[in-house]
Every structure is written in C-alpha cells, then in structure tokens.
Amino acid sequence: MSKTRAFSRHTREAINYLAVQIKSFRKQRGWSERELAERAGISRATLQKIEAGDPGCSLGLVFEVATLVGLPLFETDTEQLAARSNLAKQTLSLLPKRIRSNPREVSDDF
Numbered sequence: 385m386s387k388t389r390a391f392s393r394h395t396r397e398a399i400n401y402l403a404v405q406i407k408s409f410r411k412q413r414g415w416s417e418r419e420l421a422e423r424a425g426i427s428r429a430t431l432q433k434i435e436a437g438d439p440g441c442s443l444g445l446v447f448e449v450a451t452l453v454g455l456p457l458f459e460t461d462t463e464q465l466a467a468r469s470n471l472a473k474q475t476l477s478l479l480p481k482r483i484r485s486n487p488r489e490v491s492d493d494f
Contacts, residue, residue, distance in 0.1 A: 391439055402446065403437035409453035410435075424449050 391399075410420050421431040426445060434441050434449055450457055458465060 389439070396437075396439070399439050400437040402450065403435050405455050406446075406450050406453055407435040409450075409455045413453060415453070420449065420452065423452050 410417075415423075417428050417431050417435075421428045424431065424445070426449075430441065430445065431449065434446055447457060458468075
C-alpha cells in the first residue's frame with residue numbers, strides 16, 4: 385500500500401509556480417526537454433515531472449534545473465548570497481544543537 389503525502393495549498397502553489405518558471409525559461413532559451421535533461425544529467429521523464437510540479441522530485445535536481453535555465457532563485461549577487469549564508473550559519477550556531485521532546489513518563493503500574 386503506497387502512502388500519498390498531503391501538501392498544503394501554499395506549498396503546492398509554490399511548487400507549481402517554480403515549475404512554470406522553469407518551463408518558461410527553458411522555452412525562452414529554445415531548449416527542448418531532451419536538451420535540458422542531458423545538460424542536467426537526468427532523464428527526460430524526470431524533467432517532465434519537475435516541469436509538471438511533481439512534489440516528489442529532489443529539491444537539488446529542481447534547483448539545478450532552475451539554475452541551468454537561468455532562473456534566479458534567491459540572490460543574483462554571489463557576495464550578498466554568501467553574506468546571508470554566513471549570517472544564517474552564525475544564527476544556527478547560537479541555537480541548541482539538539483532539540484529533544486519531553487520524555488514520556490513510564491507507567492509501571494501493572
């Protein structure tokens with residue numbers, strides 16, 4: 385029995401937006417699906433899933449394809465992106481290393 389993961393409306397809309405942008409940028413470059421798939425090192429079927437907004441596709445693959453077609457993801461200025469990345473790492477270093485849930489109390493009344 386396979387389980388289907390439910391995604392929020394907001395998540396589905398974001399995935400679909402990115403998929404449409406990737407497809408649009410690919411077509412603007414004049415690349416076929418096969419050409420982009422070869423450049424990304426993936427199958428044409430995987431590219432079709434990415435462009436269809438399949439949420440099961442690897443985030444790394446989606447970002448790689450977006451980069452190949454020239455879609456700006458976050459920052460186009462690499463220095464600013466590096467600065468934001470360093471700030472995020474510094475922030476993470478201030479947070480706890482592990483987050484533990486409260487242990488359940490064991491009931492040993494038999």
